[in-house]
Amino acid sequence: MAGFKRVQDERDALQERLNAADQRIDVLTDQQAEAIDLLSTSKTNANTQTISSSVSKPQPSINSPLQSQPL
Incomplete structure (x- = not known):
């Protein structure tokens, strides 16, 4: 019976x-x-x-009034 108890204890520990x-x-x-x-x-x-930062910062275009134009 001692062997059976040992196996049960090992099973419980596992x-x-x-x-x-x-x-x-x-x-x-x-x-x-x-x-x-x-x-x-x-x-x-x-x-x-x-995306929002690129949308909120407009980039000057080729025809932008910010660029100098010939007189």
Whole structure:
């Protein structure tokens, strides 16, 4: 009977290790998803800022009145 108890104890210890590893995987997966969300949000914001800054700063065209014209 001592051998059976030892096997049960080993099984229980392995199950605890497996549960701990599963929890760690869940935490890391959640952190990875959050990081991906943050990166995609920051890229979207950067693209939006680039687009809005290029729109808000008009570039002089060839026929711009800012350029000197011959008299």
